[in-house]
Amino acid sequence: MQIKDWQALWQGYVIITITGKAPERFINLAMVNGIFLWDISTIDQETLQAKVAIDQFKRLRGVARLSGNKFKILKKKGLPFALRRMGKRKGFFLGLAFFVIILYFFSAFIWFVDCTSIEKTTAIETQAVLKLAADLGLKPGVLKYGLDIKEVERLMEIKMPQLAWVGIEIEGTRANIRLVEKKIPDKEQSPTGPGNLIAIKDGVIDEILVIEGEGLVKPGDTVKKGQILISGLMSIEAETEGEQLGEAKIRLVKSQGIVKARVWYEGVGEIPLIEAGEKETGKKAWSIRLVVKDREMNIKGSADPPFSYYKEKITSYKPPKWRNWELPVEIIKISYLQVKPYTTEIEPSRAQALGLKQARESLINQIDPSSKIVASWETVEESPPGTVKVKVIVEAIENIAGFQSTVAD
Amino acid sequence: MKKKRAGLARRAKEIQAGVTEILEMPPEIVLDLPKLVLIGNQELLLQNHRGIIEYNNYQIRVSVSLGQITIKGEMLLLKNLKQDEILIRGKIFGLTLEE
Numbered sequence: 001m002q003i004k005d006w007q008a009l010w011q012g013y014v015i016i017t018i019t020g021k022a023p024e025r026f027i028n029l030a031m032v033n034g035i036f037l038w039d040i041s042t043i044d045q046e047t048l049q050a051k052v053a054i055d056q057f058k059r060l061r062g063v064a065r066l067s068g069n070k071f072k073i074l075k076k077k078g079l080p081f082a083l084r085r086m087g088k089r090k091g092f093f094l095g096l097a098f099f100v101i102i103l104y105f106f107s108a109f110i111w112f113v114d115c116t117s118i119e120k121t122t123a124i125e126t127q128a129v130l131k132l133a134a135d136l137g138l139k140p141g142v143l144k145y146g147l148d149i150k151e152v153e154r155l156m157e158i159k160m161p162q163l164a165w166v167g168i169e170i171e172g173t174r175a176n177i178r179l180v181e182k183k184i185p186d187k188e189q190s191p192t193g194p195g196n197l198i199a200i201k202d203g204v205i206d207e208i209l210v211i212e213g214e215g216l217v218k219p220g221d222t223v224k225k226g227q228i229l230i231s232g233l234m235s236i237e238a239e240t241e242g243e244q245l246g247e248a249k250i251r252l253v254k255s256q257g258i259v260k261a262r263v264w265y266e267g268v269g270e271i272p273l274i275e276a277g278e279k280e281t282g283k284k285a286w287s288i289r290l291v292v293k294d295r296e297m298n299i300k301g302s303a304d305p306p307f308s309y310y311k312e313k314i315t316s317y318k319p320p321k322w323r324n325w326e327l328p329v330e331i332i333k334i335s336y337l338q339v340k341p342y343t344t345e346i347e348p349s350r351a352q353a354l355g356l357k358q359a360r361e362s363l364i365n366q367i368d369p370s371s372k373i374v375a376s377w378e379t380v381e382e383s384p385p386g387t388v389k390v391k392v393i394v395e396a397i398e399n400i401a402g403f404q405s406t407v408a409d
Numbered sequence: 410m411k412k413k414r415a416g417l418a419r420r421a422k423e424i425q426a427g428v429t430e431i432l433e434m435p436p437e438i439v440l441d442l443p444k445l446v447l448i449g450n451q452e453l454l455l456q457n458h459r460g461i462i463e464y465n466n467y468q469i470r471v472s473v474s475l476g477q478i479t480i481k482g483e484m485l486l487l488k489n490l491k492q493d494e495i496l497i498r499g500k501i502f503g504l505t506l507e508e
Contacts, residue, residue, distance in 0.1 A: 023464070024461045024462065024463055024464050027461055027464065027487075027490060028460040028461050030490075031460065031461075031490055031491065031492055032460070032492065034492060036489075036490070036491060037487075037490045038487075038488060038489050038490060039486065039487075039488060040464070040486065040487035040488075040490060041466075041486045041487070042464065042465045042466045045465065048464070050487075050490075
């Protein structure tokens with residue numbers, strides 16, 4: 001359909017039939033009078049059919065009289081006639097318009113308010129959140145446009161301090177409040193009651209300093225993990241020697257002190273003497289494919305990878321998303337890079353150096369930075385054949401005392 | 410005397426045609442000639458006409474300054490009809506110009 005035809009429909013036109021001895025005369029006369037006729041066709045020898053715009057239609061009467069032909073309206077087309085027909089069925093179209101207006105009107109309100117927490121938590125009650133939102137103006141039946149969402153979000157964050165973030169989304173007539181809850185760290189339980197200091201690691205005691213409590217070990221002792229180093233059970237008699245033995249009393253204290261001990265760490269590094277891997281050869285191939293939902297179609301390039309050993313790299317091009325909706329169409333480019341498997345032998349001395357490095361790295365993760373390293377040994381062995389195993393043992397002095405409460409929780 | 414005048418008129422026409430050619434002006438405007446644009450055998454645009462003499466399915470005769478143009482064909486349709494141009498659609502097989 002051409003633009004001209006749309007224009008004709010907009011303005012409205014009539015299809016007429018012209019009958020008479022010489023319908024050509026009618027056409028010529030119309031033309032001379034500046035009446036535009038189009039789509040003229042013959043029906044039979046004395047009848048023609050033509051289209052004419054409604055604003056020029058009236059002037060055809062004079063033309064017909066002068067040319068001695070008759071014309072009749074066959075059909076009325078276009079918007080003006082359609083509107084007139086609509087006018088006859090007023091009720092229906094009024095109802096339709098009313099329906100659309102009502103629909104539009106009601107869609108301007110919020111009818112549902114939901115609340116979801118992004119991380120599932122139970123600490124905040126949904127009811128409380130909804131009530132707060134309602135107090136701030138976000139409740140069912142409220143007009144969408146009068147609502148300042150940013151302001152409601154801000155006030156909610158202020159009024160509910162346990163919320164870290166509030167996001168309100170309005171989708172149609174539904175408002176969704178999304179929450180992120182603040183994580184309040186547990187109060188650190190600083191021990192207050194009586195307790196012992198125990199060894200948290202195996203070691204040999206190097207130095208012991210008792211501040212409170214009763215020291216049970218002395219330098220040179222070997223201690224096992226979990227062994228009591230400084231006891232919170234103090235017999236008073238130990239403090240005041242002048243008293244009699246029979247009146248020995250026991251006092252519970254929160255033991256304090258520093259127990260430094262020698263501890264050993266072990267780091268192991270294992271390096272195989274034969275290294276296997278893949279190396280790119282530099283040969284490349286590619287394929288461009290169209291993916292519609294689950295189906296793939298090769299558009300250009302090689303459909304199957306031309307190499308027996310290869311790595312593939314996939315880049316995808318998707319059409320831009322529109323809101324949450326996206327076209328299930330995607331163009332992907334697959335690059336195939338040919339690779340060649342290879343094996344290299346490593347010299348034992350280099351393997352040893354690598355193993356040492358690996359072992360040291362694993363040690364760094366184990367040892368606390370506050371401990372003091374006193375000595376270290378390295379041993380090299382070729383234990384599983386084909387690999388070099390390097391073991392590094394480090395001796396360090398550190399505080400191994402850890403508090404353990406004697407009061408049952 | 411009459412003969413001389415006819416000769417003068419012819420002479421004037423010749424001069425006019427010469428001037429048109431030198432100035433490269435479109436002859437259909439200056440000389441009031443019909444211009445026909447034929448697209449394949451399906452559409453004919455005819456400008457500078459002087460009215461339709463005959464019209465039916467298989468033949469259209471149009472009056473022009475030179476005389477008469479007859480278009481023969483099948484299922485001929487007058488797509489547009491304006492004071493200075495006619496657009497004919499259909500299957501055209503013949504086009505004759507009579508003086």
